[in-house]
Amino acid sequence: MSLFKFSYADGQLLQIEGVKVRLRVSPRARRITLRVDRATGEATAVAPSRSALREAARFASERRAWLRAQLEDVPPPAPALIADGRLEVLGQVWRLQPDGRRPLLTQPGLDGIRQLRGCGEAEVDPMIVARVVRREAKTAFAASALVHCAALGVERPPIGLMDARTRWGSCTPAQKGRGASIRLSWRLALAPWAVADYVVAHECAHLLEGNHGPRFWAHVRTLVGDPAPHRRWLRAEGARLHGLLATPRA
Numbered sequence: 001m002s003l004f005k006f007s008y009a010d011g012q013l014l015q016i017e018g019v020k021v022r023l024r025v026s027p028r029a030r031r032i033t034l035r036v037d038r039a040t041g042e043a044t045a046v047a048p049s050r051s052a053l054r055e056a057a058r059f060a061s062e063r064r065a066w067l068r069a070q071l072e073d074v075p076p077p078a079p080a081l082i083a084d085g086r087l088e089v090l091g092q093v094w095r096l097q098p099d100g101r102r103p104l105l106t107q108p109g110l111d112g113i114r115q116l117r118g119c120g121e122a123e124v125d126p127m128i129v130a131r132v133v134r135r136e137a138k139t140a141f142a143a144s145a146l147v148h149c150a151a152l153g154v155e156r157p158p159i160g161l162m163d164a165r166t167r168w169g170s171c172t173p174a175q176k177g178r179g180a181s182i183r184l185s186w187r188l189a190l191a192p193w194a195v196a197d198y199v200v201a202h203e204c205a206h207l208l209e210g211n212h213g214p215r216f217w218a219h220v221r222t223l224v225g226d227p228a229p230h231r232r233w234l235r236a237e238g239a240r241l242h243g244l245l246a247t248p249r250a
Contacts, residue, residue, distance in 0.1 A: 008053035014060070019067045021045055021060045023053050032056045034063055036070040037165065037239075043067050081124040086113075087244075089133055090140050091193030098124045103132055130245040134161060137189035144197050145182060148204040148223050157207070161186040165242060168199045168234065171206035180207055187241040191233070198230035 010025040021043045029048040032055060036043045047056040060067070081087065087094045093113045094105070098120030106115040119128045142159045149156040157180035162170070168188060174180040182203045188196040201223040209216035220227050 008050075008057060010050060010053070012053075014057060016057075016061050016067075017064050019043060019060075019064055019071065021057070021067070023047070023056055025050050025053065032059050034060055034067070036067065041071055043071075081126055081129060081245075083120075083122070083124060085124070087116075087129070088190070090136060090189050090196070096124050096129065098122060103128055105132055105136070126245050133189050133245065134186045137161065137184075137186045140189065141184050141196070141200055144200040145204055148201045149207070151223060152204060152208060152219060154204075154207050155180075156204075157181050159184065163187065168238070169203040171203040173207055173210055182207075185241075187244070190241045190244050191237070194224075195230045195233050198224045198227055199234075202227070 008023055010023065012023045014021045014023065020041070022045070024044055024046045025048070026046050027048065029046050031048065032052060033046045034043060034056075035046075043060065045056040045060040047053050081096060083096065083098050085096050087096060092108065094116045095113050096119050097115055097117045099117055100121045101118040103116070103118040106117070108114050116129065116132060119125060119132070138159065138161055141161075142156075145159055146156045157174075160181065160183040162183045162185055164185060167185070169182065169184045171183075172178075172181045182200075184199060184203065188199055198220075202220055205216055205219040205223065208219060217227070224230070
């Protein structure tokens with residue numbers, strides 16, 4: 001029986017010649033789209049209505065060669081966090097010590113390594129680790145933004161955190177009756193510090209230029225030099241950051 005004679009449901013997972021394809025309905029979609037989440041290795045076919053899900057499944061099947069090619073570049077699963085294991089955060093190495101105590105991040109030792117104690121009982125709890133990473137990320141990003149904003153001659157706005165999969169940061173310039181704000185993905189703390197600092201500088205530059213024109217990139221280069229290596233790193237390695245830690249509960 002043909003795959004396309006069945007009825008489909010929002011959220012249904014299909015196996016199309018070994019490729020996982022999740023069907024989704026989005027009333028905001030104007031047409032059927034297909035995308036690959038490199039962090040999960042799963043494709044999503046989005047349809048504007050439930051009645052269009054069959055056509056979305058057909059479209060995914062027709063593009064199966066393209067899907068396989070995209071999934072060949074999916075990074076390997078992130079290694080599990082283990083007791084006495086190491087995690088690089090904000091350019092520093094943390095040693096994870098789940099000793100059942102309250103979470104405590106020590107200052108770097110003579111070897112430059114920080115101890116994250118209390119990140120679980122006998123095993124590492126990724127949620128605890130993620131909460132500490134978020135806390136440290138907000139402090140570090142705020143300090144970085146302060147430096148960049150001073151160089152640009154603008155006031156540093158509030159810095160918030162987000163966990164979006166499709167963007168690393170956003171900037172809302174000041175408008176009448178509303179101040180400016182910057183939001184950054186907390187997962188940038190798991191990237192090399194130069195890469196994270198570039199994204200902070202990128203969003204700070206948007207306080208002066210709301211587009212990506214020549215004047216915007218001139219500001220970015222003044223702050224961090226050539227942005228190309230950092231942009232390449234994010235394209236090649238950025239998806240891996242979403243598999244390192246779970247999203248922490250509030």
